[in-house]
Amino acid sequence: SPATTGAAAPKIPAAFHGEAVTWVHHWTDRLFSFRCTRNEGFRFVAGQFAMIGLMVEGKPLVRAYSMVSAPWEEELEFLSIKVQRGPLTSRLQHVKPGDTVLIGRKPTGTLLTENLLPGRTLWMFSTGTGIAPFMSLIREPEVYDRFERVVLAHTVRQVDELAYRNLISHELHEHEFLGELVAGRLLYYPSVTREAFQTQGRITALVESGRIFDDLGLPPLSPESDRVMLCGSEAMNADVSAMLEARGFAEGSNHEPGSYVVEKAFVTK
Ligand code: A2P
Secondary structure (H helix, E strand, O other), rough: OOOOOOOOOOOOOOOOOEEEEEEEEEEOEEEEEEEEOOOHHHHHHHOOEEEOOOOOOOEEEEEEEEEEOOOOOOOOOOOOOOOOOOOOOOOHOOOOOOEEEEEEOEOOOOOOOOHHHOOOOEEEEEEEHHHHHHHHHHHOOHHHHHHHEEEEEEEEEEEEOOOOOHHHHHHHHHHHHHHHHHHEEEEEEEOOOOOOOOOOOHHHHHHOOOHHHHHHHOOOOOOOOEEEEEEEHHHHHHHHHHEEEEEEEOOOOOOOOOEEEEEEOOOOO
């Protein structure tokens, strides 16, 4: 079914920009990405999210989505799950180039480098679609001004859910200006929990056992030199936060910077 129905295009409510879809990529039967045009008035900081969706029966149906694209990119990109009975994603998964999507005018969020105290290594721990805000951050040059090293850890159930794997491990390193910034400084650490893979297990187990530090050749997490950003399911965020707090980390917010920050990987329907 088309993303927008009816002969006359519905009027876009004032809180949103109506943007045209330009590209769609289906990773699996449960996961896809899409790009759309970007209003020149739409400004955001890497790590933020906005309300994204469709006009359904004359009304906006939206959910929070983190921007995957970097702030300097011309278009916007998003990563979404597909839930066959999900009110939004059952429809959004069918968008095609030329369709109109709603982009909320007010991006927000806590996964910002300015919410972290200065540090040497920035760790990004994500599960599932929680990798989205980190895709924007790893392509934000300012991140490499603030940190000597950036580690992006992504855990999923199955290998084919490792969205952006090729972009992170290859394309970024060949990019005309980011290539130089990320060389030797951006480390990618994918892991899979329900299939055979080079690195198996939850991020919590990989940190507790110390395997991630051995694999990367880095010292264990310490609140003196390390900063952490978390984005995953509620359970993952809670477990990793508890692990960090036990190691002396303190949560930062838009009011006060800390040694780690958290955001939910939002869309589940
Ligand atoms: P697992 O397969 O062991 O549940 P989901 O698709 O359910 O959001 O999960 C995405 C990934 O996050 C899976 O690899 C899953 O591992 C992992 N995960 C789920 N809950 C937690 C948690 N509490 N702590 C760490 N990782 C988790």
